[in-house]
């Protein structure tokens with residue numbers, strides 16, 4: 001984790017209740033960028049202050065400024081960082097989000113990787129959902145691969161989902177969602193891969209255990225200089241998170257991710273993140289948002 005510089009010298013006086021002085025905003029945005037990689041330009045100041053207020057109230061503090069001061073005091077810093085991350089990140093995700101990637105997985109990535117493996121009797125795949133949020137991306141991958149197994153393909157698969165935020169990882173590990181999410185899943189697959197709560201008062205569904213056993217989740221910060229992940233991953237999904245990082249950070253993260261791919265493996269990024277191609281020369285673009293090494 002990057003070194004935190006404690007107690008910056010505050011140049012300006014306290015901001016009032018819900019607002020920060022320029023110096024505190026600057027120090028906080030630098031901290032967020034260093035620890036989480038997320039840019040906090042001045043245009044996001046209002047949003048940041050608004051979101052922090054909820055946390056300030058939960059802690060019984062007098063103001064956002066008092067919160068920032070407490071943060072830089074450093075005693076509970078590691079514990080509080082987890083909450084701060086939840087304040088600044090967006091966890092929006094869906095099942096079958098950006099569906100072209102899942103078509104590519106089924107029609108191109110798996111068949112090509114199987115060809116590269118040649119004579120292996122059962123081909124084992126390792127797939128990584130880096131920035132997994134609540135797990136919908138990882139479970140969608142599992143659904144697609146499980147359907148391929150059902151159609152007779154001799155593959156086995158393990159999926160790793162990582163994210164910086166513990167609360168979303170808890171949801172992901174349980175695999176329990178509001179029943180509304182099933183509108184994102186084709187009917188036949190929803191019936192096959194989800195159990196509905198027997199209690200009608202709880203409008204929930206749960207991913208079936210046969211799918212969950214293929215998927216593991218663990219906390220990981222993409223800003224860390226090394227990742228505790230195998231180096232023979234077949235496919236990495238890193239979607240809708242790079243967009244929050246500045247260019248040098250995007251370059252480092254994508255290079256580190258690619259160092260975990262086996263030759264011929266694929267990296268998929270979000271539809272607004274195709275620019276990573278220009279940052280990392282070793283990447284070969286196979287679709288606007290799909291790369292190989």
Ligand SMILES: C[S@@+](CC[C@H](N)C(=O)[O-])C[C@H]1O[C@@H](n2cnc3c(N)ncnc32)[C@H](O)[C@@H]1O
Nearest residue numbers: 036089090093131133164165221222239240241
């Ligand atoms: C918008 S969600 C994307 C979820 C999923 N990949 C998708 O496309 O549907 C972004 C996720 O990135 C995570 N995130 C943000 N900064 C991160 C970091 N430095 N390391 C790991 N995960 C991070 C957030 O916690 C959030 O769950």
